[in-house]
Amino acid sequence: MKDFRDLKYLFILAIISFTACGQKKTSDTNQEEKVDGFVSIFDGKSLNGWEGDPDIWRVEDGFLIGELTPESDLKSNTFLIWTGGKPGDFELKVDFKITENGNSGINYRSERLDDVPFALRGYQADIDGKNTYTGQNYEERKRTTLAYRGQQTKINPQDPPGEIRDFVERNAWRGLELTKELGDRDSLKNIIKAEDWNHMHLVIKGNVLKHYVNGVLMSEVIDEDPINRSFGGHLGFQVHVGPPMQVAFKNIFIKEK
Template identity: 40%
Template sequence: VLLTMLFAGACAVAEEQQLFNGKDLTGWEGNTDLWSVQDGCITGRTTKETPAPGNTFLIWKGGEVSDFELTLKVKFTTEPDNGFGNSGIQFRSKVADPAKFVVGGYQGDMATTTTYFGMLYEERGRGILDNVGSKVLIKEAPEPAGTLGKPDEILAGLKPTEWNEYRIVAKGSLIRIYVNGRQTIELDDQSKAAASAGVLALQLHAGPPMMVQFKDLVLKPLK
C-alpha cells in the first residue's frame, strides 16, 4: 500500500510542468522589445520610448491547455506618478494575430486597481464575465449563481506591487480563480461561446508606462 501511495504521489508530481526556466524566454514567444527576463522573472515593460501599440502578449509555445490548474506569482512595478499597471493571464485562448502577438479569450485579470485583480474577462470577446466575489452561470446570458463574499474582504491581503499568488483552475465548463489562497470568482460557462481548450499567454496592456513580473509558473493538467 505504501509503495502504491508513493508511486501515485510521484506521478502527480511528474505531471506538473514548470513553464519558465528562470533564465530566458525559451518556450515563449512575444515582442522582445517589451518582454525580457530580469532578476530571474518574466518581465513585461513599456516606457515612453517603447509603448505597446495595443494589448500585446507573451505566448506559451507548449501547446493548448484544456482542463488544468495553473499557479504563478505576479507583481507590478509602476512608473513614478502614474500608478498604472494592467495585465492578465490568457487561457483556453486563440492567437488572433501571430505577427503582432494578439490573443483573444478567457483572461484572469490583474491590475494595480484592486477592483479588477482576480476577475474573469474575455479579451476580444464578451468583456467582463465575472467580477470578484461573484458566482456566475452563463447559458445564453450571464446569471447570478451565488456569492463568494465581499471583494474588499477577499482581496484584503492583496498588495499589487508585491508578490501575489495567482491560481486558475479550469475543469469542464467550470472556471475558478484564487488570489493569495482566496477564491475570487466562479464561472460556469455553458454557452455556445465557451472555449474548452486553447493557448496560454501573459498580457502587457497598452497605456502609460508600467512593468509587470511573473515567476514560479507551474501547470498541472487535470483529468
C-alpha cells in the first residue's frame, strides 16, 4: 500500500508541476506581448471594434471571416473597418487564410469614402488565393501598384501634377522606381502557403512601408510623393468583388508608435 501511495503522491506532484509550467508559460507570453507593446484588436467572439457589411463579415470558431457566396450581390470592394483609431506609424501582426479564388487585402492609412458603403482608399498589403499578388503594395482607388512582390521601390511624385489616373499605366504607378530586388518573385511565392494559415507583419514608419509574410520581406515602398502619400488613416480588411470566396483572420495585434 505504501508503494501505491508513493506513486499516487508522485503523480499528483507531476500534475501540479505541469499545470504550474503551463501557467508560467501563459504568463510569460502575456508579459512578452505587453513588453513588446502589441495590443489585441479582435476579441475572437464578436465584431466589437469593427464596422462592416454584416452580410459579408462574421465571427466563427474564433476567426474573423469575410465571405462571398453565390447569392452575394457585391457591387464594389468592401471592408471591415477598425474603429479603434487611425494609425500612423505602427506594426500589425495577423494570421490569414484565403480560398483559391479569393481576393483580399489589409488597408492602412486609408481614407473612408462617403459615397460608397464600407469603402477605403489607400495603401494595401495585397492578399490573394493564388498568391500572385500576396505581399505586394497596392494602393486601392489611387495609384494602384506601388511595389510588386520582391521589390523595394521609391515612389516619385506626379510630374507635372494632374489627375492620378493619368499617371497609371498597366495597373502600376508610372512613378514607381525600382531601387532594389528583394528576391525572385516566384521563389518568394513558395514561402506563402496556399489555402492555409500565413502570417502577415506590416512595419509602417514615416514614408517607409514594409510588408512581411511568414517572416520574409515581400515588398518595401519608400513614398516620396508629397501629393498622394499618407501618414495616417483607417485600417481595414478587404473582400474584393468577384467569385465566391472566403478569407479568415485571427491573432490580430497592433503596436502604435
